[in-house]
Amino acid sequence: MKILVCISHVPDTTSKINFTEGDTKFDTNGVQFVINPNDEFGLTRAMWFKEKQGASVDVVNVGEADTEPTLRKALAIGADNAIRVNTPATDGFQVAKELAKVAQDGGYDLIIAGRESIDYNGGMVPGMLAKLIKANFVNTCVSLEVEGDKATAIREIDGGKETLTANLPLVIGGQKGLVEESDLKIPNMRGIMMARKKPLNVVEPVGADAKTKAEKFAKPAPKGDVKLVDKDNLDELIDLLHNDAKAI
Amino acid sequence: MSVLVYTESENGKFKKAAYEAASYAKGIADQLGTSVTAVSVNAEDDASLGKYGVRKVLKVSNDKLSKFNADAYADVLTQAAKNEDAKVVVLSQTANDKYLAPVLAVNLEAGYAANAVALPESTEPFTVKRNAFTNKAFNFSSISSDVKIVGVSKNAYSLKENETDAMVEEFSPSLDESDFSVNVESVDKATDKVTIADAEIVVSGGRGLKGPENWGMIEDLADTLGAATACSKPVSDMGWRPHSEHVGQTGKPVAANLYIAVGISGAIQHLAGINASKYKVVINNDPEAPFFKAADYGIVGDAFEVVPQLTEKLKEFKANNS
Numbered sequence: 001m002k003i004l005v006c007i008s009h010v011p012d013t014t015s016k017i018n019f020t021e022g023d024t025k026f027d028t029n030g031v032q033f034v035i036n037p038n039d040e041f042g043l044t045r046a047m048w049f050k051e052k053q054g055a056s057v058d059v060v061n062v063g064e065a066d067t068e069p070t071l072r073k074a075l076a077i078g079a080d081n082a083i084r085v086n087t088p089a090t091d092g093f094q095v096a097k098e099l100a101k102v103a104q105d106g107g108y109d110l111i112i113a114g115r116e117s118i119d120y121n122g123g124m125v126p127g128m129l130a131k132l133i134k135a136n137f138v139n140t141c142v143s144l145e146v147e148g149d150k151a152t153a154i155r156e157i158d159g160g161k162e163t164l165t166a167n168l169p170l171v172i173g174g175q176k177g178l179v180e181e182s183d184l185k186i187p188n189m190r191g192i193m194m195a196r197k198k199p200l201n202v203v204e205p206v207g208a209d210a211k212t213k214a215e216k217f218a219k220p221a222p223k224g225d226v227k228l229v230d231k232d233n234l235d236e237l238i239d240l241l242h243n244d245a246k247a248i
Numbered sequence: 249m250s251v252l253v254y255t256e257s258e259n260g261k262f263k264k265a266a267y268e269a270a271s272y273a274k275g276i277a278d279q280l281g282t283s284v285t286a287v288s289v290n291a292e293d294d295a296s297l298g299k300y301g302v303r304k305v306l307k308v309s310n311d312k313l314s315k316f317n318a319d320a321y322a323d324v325l326t327q328a329a330k331n332e333d334a335k336v337v338v339l340s341q342t343a344n345d346k347y348l349a350p351v352l353a354v355n356l357e358a359g360y361a362a363n364a365v366a367l368p369e370s371t372e373p374f375t376v377k378r379n380a381f382t383n384k385a386f387n388f389s390s391i392s393s394d395v396k397i398v399g400v401s402k403n404a405y406s407l408k409e410n411e412t413d414a415m416v417e418e419f420s421p422s423l424d425e426s427d428f429s430v431n432v433e434s435v436d437k438a439t440d441k442v443t444i445a446d447a448e449i450v451v452s453g454g455r456g457l458k459g460p461e462n463w464g465m466i467e468d469l470a471d472t473l474g475a476a477t478a479c480s481k482p483v484s485d486m487g488w489r490p491h492s493e494h495v496g497q498t499g500k501p502v503a504a505n506l507y508i509a510v511g512i513s514g515a516i517q518h519l520a521g522i523n524a525s526k527y528k529v530v531i532n533n534d535p536e537a538p539f540f541k542a543a544d545y546g547i548v549g550d551a552f553e554v555v556p557q558l559t560e561k562l563k564e565f566k567a568n569n570s
């Protein structure tokens with residue numbers, strides 16, 4: 001089985017989010033970038049398929065050279081090859097079209113992406129990619145098994161779960177559940193050394209157009225001070241929730 | 249040229265998210281000087297959409313669609329959009345809508361803005377304010393394609409009544425074998441519990457509760473309020489609670505009316521996921537806990553004392569106010 005894992009390069013979850021150039025650009029100053037958490041769960045599941053079912057695992061990112069450390073980290077975790085499509089990621093449609101080319105050229109059986117990236121939260125790349133390459137698609141995937149050319153997946157729905165089956169090729173939008181938090185691997189020294197020697201192929205983009213553009217950004221209005229209620233005066237809290245917030 | 253809205257139903261009943269999406273679609277239709285057409289699938293109370301400004305309902309009744317299927321539903325909406333020559337398609341952000349949205353976007357060659365929180369600030373260019381960086385910021389996205397898809401966040405635009413006579417028309421899209429190549433084998437959904445996605449109120453517990461045996465008081469509080477229960481990430485990682493209750497940046501997003509956090513410190517990843525909730529209450533024995541900076545109301549105290557008392561008082565309140 002040939003697996004492709006799509007890796008989004010995103011600010012670490014603890015990052016302070018600031019903007020520059022008149023609030024039109026994300027300020028990367030002092031920001032550490034990581035593998036998008038949803039993708040990392042998928043990558044770790046791919047490692048399982050590699051170990052248990054002899055799958056090969058490629059990772060891909062659409063982005064400029066500054067995303068390479070993130071791809072190297074994926075190699076250190078155990079991916080075999082990395083591919084970088086040499087163009088900035090501008091919107092979900094553009095990224096999906098660039099990925100579609102890589103997916104078709106590579107003839108992958110299974111493509112694992114994250115349900116959303118934690119920066120732009122578009123939640124569209126996996127579904128668009130699937131439709132573009134006419135593969136089956138399962139979103140918010142929390143469990144995945146493959147036997148031959150048949151996949152069984154569990155998808156999280158609002159308030160429950162759904163079990164789905166589909167033939168390969170399949171694209172999933174993955175998230176936690178694909179593997180447990182405790183299964184995530186921190187690359188060891190050997191992995192990091194080996195990753196340096198693994199191929200990281202830079203391919204030129206097809207030049208897909210974006211259909212949306214991030215024009216500007218804004219930060220939420222600063223929060224007013226918390227209203228503290230004495231623990232011995234819970235009636236006051238109920239009163240506030242009922243009369244002020246009208247929430248109960 | 250109408251604005252098309254997909255109004256999701258479950259067991260024949262529209263979801264609140266569907267009425268919110270209809271309200272939002274009406275707002276856009278007013279901006280564009282046109283009317284709203286809804287698509288309903290196996291719903292019973294189609295006329296109820298009129299209350300939120302829907303002028304026409306394309307009513308689809310088809311047993312093949314009794315279980316949600318993203319490709320098939322996207323195909324239905326694609327045909328409806330073409331039929332209506334719709335330039336704007338509005339969706340909600342339920343799990344199903346998020347699943348079908350990108351498929352629909354490819355079918356319609358449409359740009360898609362997810363997590364919209366307000367009506368477009370302009371329609372030329374078509375620019376939508378949306379949540380980004382998991383609620384840590386807003387992003388104004390312009391959509392340049394001919395057809396545009398907007399997914400409206402739960403509880404962001406809310407319900408807006410706009411009494412209209414809705415015309416209900418049967419609509420029979422042709423479905424293809426290939427629409428069903430992903431097969432739904434089984435659905436496992438608790439029907440007696442409020443879900444985090446649908447809940448108006450969410451009661452959430454953190455590591456401060458010490459162990460799974462102490463969740464009884466969280467459930468009591470939630471039951472009293474008709475709320476869903478949730479938890480912080482370490483609580484689900486340790487297996488105290490199921491993963492489906494994990495909320496935050498890497499868990500489920502919460503956009504409730506009221507979020508009550510008990511024994512949760514308020515780490516940035518936790519807050520990011522729940523910040524879209526309107527009102528936040530924190531109960532924590534450490535006055536320095538970061539959650540106090542993010543909350544509207546706070547109680548400094550031991551959860552083991554405060555929560556049972558609060559539940560008792562709420563029961564009295566409910567008894568006197570129903």
Ligand SMILES: Cc1cc2nc3c(=O)[nH]c(=O)nc-3n(C[C@H](O)[C@H](O)[C@H](O)COP(=O)(O)OP(=O)(O)OC[C@H]3O[C@@H](n4cnc5c(N)ncnc54)[C@H](O)[C@@H]3O)c2cc1C
Binds near residue numbers: 499537551
């Ligand atoms: C990549 C990444 C992603 C993450 N994603 C998420 C996420 O999606 N969701 C999430 O929740 N976390 C997430 N985290 C983890 C996050 O950083 C915090 O570790 C976590 O939210 C802390 O959980 P907690 O508040 O339950 O526990 P703690 O931080 O241990 O806080 C427990 C709180 O309980 C209080 N307390 C103790 N005893 C009592 C008592 N008797 N009465 C009242 N209060 C009491 C304490 O004062 C403390 O404030 C993520 C972390 C990383 C690195």
